[in-house]
Amino acid sequence: MNFSHRLLGLFATLFIPLHSSADTSSINIYLDADRSNYIESARSIEQGIKTAFQEVDNTIQGRKDNFVVLDHKGNSVRSKKNMAKFLNDPDALVIFAGLHSPPLIKYREYINKNQILTLVPWAAGAPITRYPSKENWVFRLSIDDKKAGERMASFAVKDRKCKTPHLLLEETPWGKSNQRNMTLAIGNFGLAEPKVTWFNWGINESGARIKIREIKRANADCILMVSNASEGVQVVNAMASIPLEERLPIVSHWGITGGDFAEKVPHAIRSRLDLYVIQTCFSFLSSPETSLSTSVLEQAIQLFPSEIQTPNDINAPTGFIHGYDLSRVLIQALSQIELGEDMVENRAKVRLALESVDAPVKGLVKTYHTPFSAFSDDQPDAHEALGLEDLCMAKFNQTNNIAVIQKNNVR
Incomplete structure (x- = not known):
């Protein structure tokens, strides 16, 4: 872990202040990951997300996207406290999780009962997306x-x-x-x-x-x-x-x-x-180059010039890849709804839109056709964007x- 990564982890929570009242000109996108012990994966996910949102100028329906980066230090209780911060932020729309499965498994009911819209680009624990309710708030684009x-x-x-x-x-x-x-x-x-x-x-x-x-x-x-x-x-x-x-x-x-x-x-x-x-x-190193993979890498180099100059510089690359693809799916879902002033209502709209993405989404791993659907006991993989064929x-x-x-x- 190099010194610059340690500084990134140290100052992560200072990235953006939380608001005390709703600001309809902005949207807060959270990332709760272990930046103290696994900065490589946390930072990689963050880079992938930001690269995708840069493609839409960090703007959704005229509202600027802000990124709130939190560090749960591998501690499930601290992760729950970060979830509570999300709930207390009137501008919070969605929270991206990190590498660790235990916080998402331990607090799965808390997440769903409190309608915390959670996107998972890394953690692989099987129970995470299989909350036994039609109203399921966790979506994964990662290994299951x-x-x-x-x-x-x-x-x-x-x-x-x-x-x-x-x-x-x-x-x-x-x-x-x-x-x-x-x-x-x-x-x-x-x-x-x-x-x-x-x-x-x-x-x-x-x-x-x-x-x-x-x-x-x-x-x-x-x-x-x-x-x-x-x-x-x-x-x-x-x-x-x-x-x-x-x-x-x-x-x-x-x-x-x-x-x-x-x-x-x-x-x-x-x-x-x-x-x-x-x-x-998908691998930037061993997969055939495409126009998308080339443009994504070029964009990442522009956004993070001190960290990325070649594909070899992307640490924990699947974090970047999944963070990017999952963000593109989210952006498509957001294009299908009209955001209002109430973020609680907006989260509900986005959840339903994620279950009914109506256009193909080109990603690095693959092109996604209806990556998610309504969850049920008969459809346990409904909130899994990837299949066995993608592993x-x-x-x-x-x-x-x-x-x-x-x-x-x-x-």
Whole structure:
């Protein structure tokens, strides 16, 4: 994490003052993410959002867009307090979430009961978008763990030829969500129920090495890992520290891409390991250039000249990609309604418009045709913009960037 990123995190909450009374000439767009521990993903999401809104001159129906950037520091209670700030702001329209699933899972009912219009460009926990009500206020354009488990299991079993995959999961609601989905996915390939090893946030390399030894004793031939970057560093460095013939392939969820993993596990170490990570299928580095991807990159370079000069400079790139695409979908939904003076009513209009986007929206991952619809028990993916076909496997390359290596032939 470089010094400029630390300053961005430190001064994030000073970006825009909150208003004490409604201002019909402006719209406040919130981003609540972990800028203290995972500034890379938080900043990347922010850059993607701002790049999309720059395309409409940061103006919606004559109202200027202001960005209110908050830091929940990875703490769910603090995230809830930030949600309360949103509710107390008469100009607040929508809140974008960050990397962490636990705040969105823990306070899912609070979000929906209070009609907090929430857009999710990163957090992957399956329950986040599946609040059991037709009036569902959370929309995701990101990886969904219900699909990630199947994609990762398919790669482990079909491509890496694993017979006894072992789950190594962080002990959080996100990890537990993945246990259910991965266990089901592995069973669908005719294998026995996988054994599970849990770890807590803050595990060190020595503790991770003990976990790996336990997994080895359980006769595992590969690991499916659910971890954020901090703990992923410890696990992968621990794997690299054991004899070469004892090392296991690691098929990782994408949490490790949200921080400084690649700097703390350099290419010299990664090149001696069998490490893969799930991503969505667009990459500025490995996907064919299009007129859209070229113009988006040019716009990002103009907006953030001190941070971005080439695609290699976009840290945690899926945050940027999803933040951009989700913002474009939001902008289309906003074009279908007429905003009034009451932001509570405006949020309700936008929620319904998101469920009925009536024109194709070109994005980086794909073109979106009706990305969302009304939620019901019969339509559990109604608030998921991406499908299994949008998920690919990737690897870190020599320049510490992430390149897609395999397209999405799951079965």
